[in-house]
Structure formats: structure tokens, C-alpha cells
Amino acid sequence: MAKPQTPKPEELVKVDYGTPGKSWIDIPVEFKDGHWCFGSRPEFLEAVGMPNARDWKPDEADWKLPDDWKDTILQGIKERLEKYRSFHIFMDICVRCGACADKCHFYIGSGDPKNMPVLRAELIRSIYRKYFTPGGKVFGKFAGARELTEEVIKEWWYYFYQCTECRRCSVFCPYGIDQAEITMIGRELLNLIGTQTGWIAGPVANCYNKGNHLGLEPHTLSSNMEYLVDDIEEITGIRVEPSWNRKGAEILFVTPSGDLFGDPGTYTAMGYLMLFHELGLDYTWSTYASEGGNFGFFTSMDMAKRLNYKIYAEAKRLGVKWIIGGECGHMWRVLHQYMDTWNGPADFLEEPVSPITGTKFENAKSTKMVHIAEFTADLIKHGKIKLDPSRNDHLNVTFHDSCNTARGMGMFEEPRYIINNVVNNFHEMSEEESREKTFCCGSGSGLNAGENMEIRMRGGMPRANAVKKVRDKHGVNMLANICAIDRATLSALMDYWTPDVGVCGAHELLANALVMTGEKKRTQDLRLEDLPGMEEEANEEGDE
Amino acid sequence: MGILFSLLIVVGLAVVALVGASMGHGMQMFFGVIVPYVSLAIFIVAGINKVVKWGRTPVPFQIPTTCGQQKSLPWIKHSPIENPNDTWGVVRRMALEVLLFRSLFRNLKTEINDGKLSYGSEKLLWLAGLAFHVSFFTVVLRHLRFFITPVPAFINITDSLDGFMQVGAPHLLLTGVILVAATAFLLYRRIGMAQIKHISLPADYFPLFLIIGIALSGIVMRYVTKVDIVKVKELTMGLLSFSFTVPSGIGVVFFIHVFLISTLLAYFPFSKLMHLGGVFLSPTRNMPNNSREKRHINPWNDTFGTEVHTYAHYEDAFREKMKDAGLPVEKE
């Protein structure tokens, strides 16, 4: 793990053709600055009862692993082979056809061969072969098997935290092998011996004890929302009155806490507040279940389930009928594919019916949790809200499909329908870079830390590159999305690669266009910036 | 290095069969009867064992990879195959996947257009993969003529379609040629393309060489040494009726062919070739995307994630602060 040395001038022009044909197994992992996150602090792990809590630094030689770490890992693999058909099959059937290789944004961005999904999986497959298959036991390296050593653990750690679990590779795999699934299991194994990143462990501990990733206590949450409410009043002249922990409300609303505190997510949160107010929706926020996101999902299934528990528990306690979830990516992968299985059945709730349109959300009749984009698209379709898209005329908008809502849900049209109804200038990115083939922001699955900024920028490069193309072609200046992590991380990404493109949530655009009952003439958008030319166009009508 | 090693093993296997079969009737019995029986038994027992093992492993979560629009609001056009909502959709998705390699068809390659990174369609791998599998399947199907009397009509039809070009005597069967060509291309990818070479293991080269060996020995028998079909059928029918006979004068190439096939069969269940079974069981492809509509049950759900932070804990920790902020509490 030597740091790169400053090369001498003669080295700079040296042509060295290296050793051809070297197997990846023989290339040791090298921790490069800016590519990895700091290790977890002991108190984060202790807070949730995770093992081997200690002070450690990933770039130091001694990781202070427990004495029986090897047995723990091997036992962990065995257990997971018996529990997950996905893992078991994915260990066995890869033919290494290479279709996934250049589909990974980290590989495209970094060129590091171990970022090819197939090799990232081989990191763990090689161990599987050695200890769990006859071929690997007998033929060793020739069968692609290798010993489990501390170096392997470090390699896992380095590369499983260079995978954003985006599932793009699994779209192209002829057997549907999903590297996200392998990374998730790999991270679970690493968590068995206490090797977690601080950036993930911190929010997990906070979320467990305080209800949200930032660790905000109930009074801070509610008082902070007043700032959003103040801003809304300044913009519209209307004071919205959200409620917290209110029993008997019809709907519980859950969204990532980041949107209440971080720009530009806050504008999306303001969008929710304005929309719900305009509808007169009988809903409540919760301080106990104040986190839609789930960093436990980047830790272990166990942790994810424990954090997710709060949503149904709170819905039951408050006696609501059903739940709406805000815009978020991995939060929706969890809600859509895991929540009901973990913590259901939610038989204390009712099948969701929109109180405004009467639409039954058949697709959510078991989970009883509806995506805000589904809810809002339905409102617009039924003409229940008045919109003036010309307020967004200064924006040329493109849409980023978030990995999880795209490939773990298939939500493509709902957000597009909303955006097309609230803006007049919308341009798609190319087919190869959107929808199920969308590129990750490069910072998902708990990789949105500061210390790994270089790899984030590299991993996000394919996404930025696609945005750049629509910017150059159509003058796109706003990248809309439906994910809280996107709103934070794409802002950084755009700032670096395409500085003239802003980032916003779909409901920010919606709220800008939303004509509210009794509002004053809008001269500012949700960011308190002047709406260009709004004075002249004040008497024009939106045409949709 | 892995390439040469794999090649040498296959050549070695052929030599073993060659030498063995030349050593007289007893060894021909071994290579023509015993080895095929044993390898077939391994193939069946170990293959079934593997599939049963997979099948017994639970599918704890409903994790389809969705490649099209979900079924949500009635007026939004749903994509029933790329994102199936029910069994019928899954069946169609799987059929496309298994029969036409739908996912490989999506393959892209990186290009520079006007100095910008972009992605073009790349169908060569799909084409070669499909050609390989379809021709392999057809060749296997054609071989049923050695095991069934009288030969069923569909096999004769397959044969005549396959030999429609009517060149040479016996007629050149197209699938044999395609099989060799496609396998050669797949091998070329592994050797000639740096990226693919880097990810390849000996276990990737070995089956390719083996299959090329099988195909070539078959082609040699048909077109060069003109093996006596009647004698071959006598042997194969004998295998079926357990009346172990090895007619004399079949020729050593036949034994090489059979030995390589036997090796492939015995190797199959322990190798990546089990994707034949695995592809049907892959949870990202064979599950409907209706997890919010219908609860998916995880058989081991109660065994984990049980320690939770309840609302009561939470309120106990923050009650005074909540009261001060005007937030409702359960216990005053």
C-alpha cells in the first residue's frame, strides 16, 4: 500500500511495457488517496452493537482484526450461501463473458481493472472456490482460487466501497448476475469483523438512536422546518403549517432527512410542503421515523431491517391509513423490494387511495406505501392542481434516472410526466445513458463522503459526460432527479465537470410551477432567486 | 499460460483416448462403454445435486432487475416483459433471455464521437454466443439419431435443413461449421482482447478447447475417415440396452470424440457450464416486480434484525425536549 512516489524526470518519459499476462490475483491492492473512506469510529459500531468496535485507519498496516476473523468470514460466506440463492448462483455461474466489464461507471472512470464488475465479483469468488468447491480446493490458483488473507480483506474493502450497488452491470449480464448483490454480501462480511466506513457507520448509529442520519433530535427537526416554512411564506405569501407526530392523520410522509437540511434538497422539501398544503392533505411528518434513507442497507441486511422497522412502527402508532415516501433512490429500493418482506405485513394500514382523485394505488396495496411521483403524476393527470410551467422557462431541464428507482423499481414515466407538465423545455439524455441504462452519480451506497472525492468525480464522470452532451446540444442548465443523494452529490459532480448546470428535485420544479390558492405574484423561485421576466409574463397563462 | 495449459490438457485427453483405443478391444470397451457410463452418471447426479442445492437455497428477497417501466398507474404504459408484474410476464422475459439472449443483445461499446465519449451498439458477442449455443443444441439434437430407432422425422428434417447447401458427400452440415467458427471467435475474444484475457481463467479456456476438440473429431469422422455409422449405432444402441458391445473397426477418432464428450459431461456440473441450469434460477430475472402489491415471504425473516429502537425508547430519551418544542408525546 505504498503511496505513489513523485517520479523522476527520466521516469516520466520512460516507456516500460511491464509484465504482460500478469494475473489480477498477483496484483496487490494499492490504497490510492482520494479513493477510499475513513474507517468507522468505535462509538458508531457500539451504538448499534456491531462487532469489533475499535479505532483503526484503513491506510495503516494493522487493521486490528479479531483473532478469529478468518473463521468468521468463512462461516459468514457459508451461511450466506445457504441463505441467498442469488449469492449462491452468482458465485457459480459467471462465464466471464465480459459484457459487464465496461458497463461500470467506476471502471469507465478509473480504468482500474478490478472495477470491472466481473473482477469485483471474482474478488470474493476466488475465496468461494478455495474453501467451498472441490475444484478450487484441489487446483488452487489454476481454478481461480486463492487463500483468504488480510490482504484479501483489504482488497474487498477497497473495492466493495468503490461500488455504488447501482445494478447497471446486471442489466447487461446474460444471467442477471447483480454485482450490487455481491457487494452487499461482501460488505456484510466485512461488517462481521468491524471493517466499516465512518461515513456509513455514523449515519447508521444516528438513525438508530435518533431517527435520522444527521442525528437531529426531535426539537431540532421541527424548529428547522420553520426556516423552510418562512421561505415559502416569503415566496408565496402563504404560511404552510406542517404537523409532526400527529396521531390520526390520514397519511404519514417519510423522506430522506437530508432534504430538510441540505441545499438543494431543501427546495424539494419545500415543494412537498407547498403541494400538500395546496391539496389540504391530512398528513403528518414524524421525528421518530424521520429518515427515509437507510444506510443500514449499505451495512447488512440485519441493520437495514432494524432501521426500516421504524416506518411501519410509527405508521401503526400514529394510526395513519397509509404512507407516502418522498423522492429518494436507495430508500425506494428498500421500500419497494425489502420493507414488506422484512417488517410487514402492514395489515394495520389500508390500501392506499388518493384522497384527492380517488385513485387506488393497486401496485402498492400490500406495502401501503406510495411514491410521491406516483401520487403527484396522478394528481396532474386528473387536473387537480393548477400549474404554470412558464415560471420554469429559464430552465432547460434534463432528467437523471436514479439507479435504484430505475433498475430496482422501473420508475421511468412518472417523474417524466411530472417534469413535462411543469417545464416547457425538457431534453432527454441519450438512450444508452438513461432509463435502465442510466449512469450512477458515482456516490451512491454510502460513498458520498469528502475524503474519497477523487473517485467520486471519476465514477461520476460518465454521468457528467452525458449531461455535458445535452448541455452542449440543447443548452441544458438544470439536471432534475428524484433522489436525495443525487441532489447532494450531483451538485458536486456538476460543479466539477459542467459548472453551469444546476441540480434539483422534480418537486422543486413542480412547486415553482404550482399555482397556489391565494398566493401572491411569484417573483422569486424556491431558491429565493428572481424569476427572470416574470413581471412581463405575469398575465400569460400556462398551457397545461 | 492458462491458455496453453488448457490446450495441453485437451490434447492430452485426446492422446489418451487415441492410445487407449489402439490397444485393442478391452480398452475400446473401457473408452466406448465404461467411461461414457461413468461420466453420464456424474453429469446427471452432480448436475441434479447442484440444481437441487440452488433450488433449496431460499430466495429471501424479491430483487428483479427492472429494465422497463413498472406497472403503476393505469394510464402509464407498462413494460410487461422488461419489467414483468406477473408470472406470464416473467415467463416471457425468461423465454427471451434463454432463447434469444435478451440481455447480451443490449451490449454497448464505447466510442468517441466528435471527441466525446459515447456508447454504440455491440452485437458481435450476442451473435457469436447465440450462434454457438444454437448450433451446439442442433448438433446434440442431430445426434439423437444414434440413440433412437427408427430415427424420428424431426431429426431427419433437422438434418436436411442443416445440410441444405448440399455440398460435399456426405452433405456438409452447417451447424458443425458454425459451431467451430463461433467457438473459435469466443476463444479469439479471450486471447486477442486484452480486457477479456485479463478476466479469463483456465476454466474459461478449457471448455472452449474441449468443445473445439469434440467438434473437430466429429467433423473428421463424418467427412474424412467416414466412420461406419451402422457400427456406431450398434454401439450406442447397445449402451441404451445395457448390452455392452463394441463392434470392431469403428476407428480411433470415434473414441477420441466420445472421450472428450465424456470429459465434458463429467466436468460440466463442477464448472461455469452450469449456467445452463443457473440462468433459469437467477432471481434478478425470474421474479416479477410486484413486491409492493404482494408480500414476498423470506423463510428466515424472523432470525435477524430483531433488536430495534422502539418509539418508547425514543420518547424516553427525548421527552422533555419534545414537550418544550410542542411536539406531542405519549407519556406526559
Add this chain to the structure above:
Amino acid sequence: MLDPKLKDILSLKKTVVLNQWFDAVLDTFPEATAELLRKKRNPLNDPVAAEIFGGLTNVLNGFLEGPDFNADSLVLDDIMRVRAVQDFTPSRAVSFIFLLKKVVRKELAKDISSHKLERAMLKFESQIDDTVSICFDIYVKCREKIFEIKANEMKNWTYRLLQDANKVKKSAGK
């Protein structure tokens, strides 16, 4: 501007110069990566190689077609923006331009003597040196940007909390 004769010869040999340059640049990558990239028959088969190759093509075209590079050159900005987030020391990050000198010297050795282009070549080399300085400036700018982004991100994520803690005025904070 490039000497017209040198420009003609360089244009003729553009493909070979570009390929040689590309090979040389790949050696500035970590071993495993470079090895993979180098062995590509067609660099466009690999995304990273494609991106580098595209950048080098643009830079070489820039030298050939003009105008002279300056701090606002998008071509240099594109390539440096990429290298600034790769695992390079600053010297290594800008070294790829130097490599062009060596390649041109080698590939055009005969032409330079037969057409008496030594002076033009020296001028071209000094032009390359200037470009390196520009690249270095861009590199530094990009690195500063990275640190700015890190700081901003922290601030943005907790903006409303800071608002609470510091009672900052939004206009002052923005």
C-alpha cells in the same frame, strides 16, 4: 503557430505520432491499468483509453490547427480535468504533453534533418513547454475546485442547521 512545412509533415504522420504518443501516455498509468489499455488493438474498445485517445487527438489537432493554447482552452481543460482526479502527482499529471516532444523527435527525425526544420522544431518544442505551464495552471485550478467542492458540500448538507446555529442570513451565506 506551427511552421507550415513542419505542420504539413506532422499532419501526414498524424496517425503514427498519435499512436506513439498514446502508448507513451499509457505508461503514466498504474501498471495493471496501463497493461490492459495498451494491449487494445483499438483504443476505442476501452472507455478510459477512448477518453485519453480523444483528449490527445484534440490536443494534437490544437497544435496543428491553432489557435495557440491559452488558459481558456477547452481542449486542455477537458483533459486536465480528468487527470486532476486521477491518482497522479502534479508532475505526472502534466507530463503527457512532454511526451509529445519525444515522439515527434523520433517519428520526424529524418524529415527534420532533410527539410532543415531544426529551428521550427525548437519553436514547436517551446510551444509545447508553454502548453505544459498552461496545463499545470489548469491542474491547480481543478485541484482547488476539488477542495472547494468538499468544503461546499459540507456546508450545503447542513445549510439549514448552520442557519439555525449561526442565524446566518441566506443572502450572506450564498
